[in-house]
Amino acid sequence: MTFVDEATEILPELVALRRLLHGAPEVGLVLPETQAAVLDALDGLELEITLGSGTTSVTAVLRGARPGPTVLLRGDMDALPVVELTGLEYASTNQNMHACGHDLHVAGLVGAARLLAARRQSLAGNVVFMFQPGEEGDGGAKVMLDEGLLDASGEKPAAAYAIHVVPGPRGVFTTRPGTIMAGANELQVIVHGAGGHGSKPQMSRDPVPVVAELVTALQTYVTRRFDVFDPIVLTVTQLAAGAASNVIPDRASLGATVRTLSAATHAQLREELPDFVESIAAAHGCTATTTFITQYPVTVNHAVETEAAISHLRGVFGENRVQRAEQPVMGSEDFSFVLQEVPGTFIFLMASPPEVDPATAEYNHSPRVLFDDEVLADQAAALAELAWSHLGSDR
Numbered sequence: 001m002t003f004v005d006e007a008t009e010i011l012p013e014l015v016a017l018r019r020l021l022h023g024a025p026e027v028g029l030v031l032p033e034t035q036a037a038v039l040d041a042l043d044g045l046e047l048e049i050t051l052g053s054g055t056t057s058v059t060a061v062l063r064g065a066r067p068g069p070t071v072l073l074r075g076d077m078d079a080l081p082v083v084e085l086t087g088l089e090y091a092s093t094n095q096n097m098h099a100c101g102h103d104l105h106v107a108g109l110v111g112a113a114r115l116l117a118a119r120r121q122s123l124a125g126n127v128v129f130m131f132q133p134g135e136e137g138d139g140g141a142k143v144m145l146d147e148g149l150l151d152a153s154g155e156k157p158a159a160a161y162a163i164h165v166v167p168g169p170r171g172v173f174t175t176r177p178g179t180i181m182a183g184a185n186e187l188q189v190i191v192h193g194a195g196g197h198g199s200k201p202q203m204s205r206d207p208v209p210v211v212a213e214l215v216t217a218l219q220t221y222v223t224r225r226f227d228v229f230d231p232i233v234l235t236v237t238q239l240a241a242g243a244a245s246n247v248i249p250d251r252a253s254l255g256a257t258v259r260t261l262s263a264a265t266h267a268q269l270r271e272e273l274p275d276f277v278e279s280i281a282a283a284h285g286c287t288a289t290t291t292f293i294t295q296y297p298v299t300v301n302h303a304v305e306t307e308a309a310i311s312h313l314r315g316v317f318g319e320n321r322v323q324r325a326e327q328p329v330m331g332s333e334d335f336s337f338v339l340q341e342v343p344g345t346f347i348f349l350m351a352s353p354p355e356v357d358p359a360t361a362e363y364n365h366s367p368r369v370l371f372d373d374e375v376l377a378d379q380a381a382a383l384a385e386l387a388w389s390h391l392g393s394d395r
């Protein structure tokens with residue numbers, strides 16, 4: 001039997017787990033009910049389980065009967081503070097919603113753990129199952145890395161994979177080598193001047209024109225100093241200064257979101273932005289402090305691992321069910337932190353129900369988005385196959 005056959009056999013149990021999670025979604029880094037459901041679903045499998053200390057993460061290690069490398073498989077577990085409007089019979093019973101499909105990710109990863117645990121005797125190496133809370137902005141993956149995720153099996157994983165559901169024709173995988181999702185950064189600038197009377201600017205150091213100049217200078221900077229084919233979106237979203245119309249304030253501030261598609265542009269921004277901002281402030285007799293916070297790095301798929309994953313999955317699911325994405329997605333992912341450390345691949349799995357037109361389907365994070373849990377067999381089998389492609393011997 002293939003992993004696909006075995007996954008199809010356990011599909012009803014995976015669907016039941018997904019629907020249980022869907023009805024009781026939890027948000028953030030602490031998901032006690034979700035963690036309990038995961039532990040319950042893994043009960044009885046030969047796994048070494050470690051729980052997060054700062055969060056409700058679950059790290060489960062499957063040790064193959066023979067030595068070999070380690071492969072990491074990840075499923076994120078958190079929901080969103082969205083009130084569900086799908087009308088599904090198993091819809092959320094609280095104010096949160098699994099509107100990004102992470103309930104499927106949990107069930108799919110449990111499925112992969114069951115499929116691989118059943119083949120433990122023929123596994124040459126180890127599999128680390130990463131059940132991660134806090135993907136939606138809390139950087140749960142980073143917390144797990146800081147708590148020793150990559151040492152879970154005793155050696156650093158040789159490869160890492162994650163599959164994320166999105167609307168689209170059910171059962172079609174899509175990925176690409178290189179950048180698959182954007183990096184998200186926050187720029188905060190405080191310009192320090194010297195306040196005074198609004199009628200006597202020459203007696204003060206006015207920080208207000210400096211932030212005004214920065215709004216436009218930053219736009220010119222991103223168009224003049226970077227390759228147009230490696231784009232950056234820099235949007236100033238916050239401005240603050242002053243409390244009275246006749247008083248020049250001591251300071252003024254600016255906040256912006258900065259989206260990047262490559263590690264190179266991210267590094268350049270990090271390096272150049274403080275000098276750029278401080279030089280403009282200095283030109284007006286002010287000083288500036290610049291904070292450039294990387295929320296999530298660019299998600300970069302490893303070229304060799306991704307080509308291998310595409311060809312392996314095409315061998316399993318057929319050529320036309322595994323597509324090559326032409327462009328990255330401008331959203332962000334904290335699996336990027338894992339891919340900075342381990343060569344691997346982030347893959348999308350399309351999961352619209354057959355009655356929904358993929359062209360007009362509601363997208364992730366919508367209160368009306370629908371994901372068909374029939375894809376759980378594909379998700380579980382694909383994750384197991386990707387691990388097996390590194391560790392499997394006889395089948």
Ligand SMILES: [Zn+2]
Binds near residue numbers: 102164
């Ligand atoms: Zn998501």
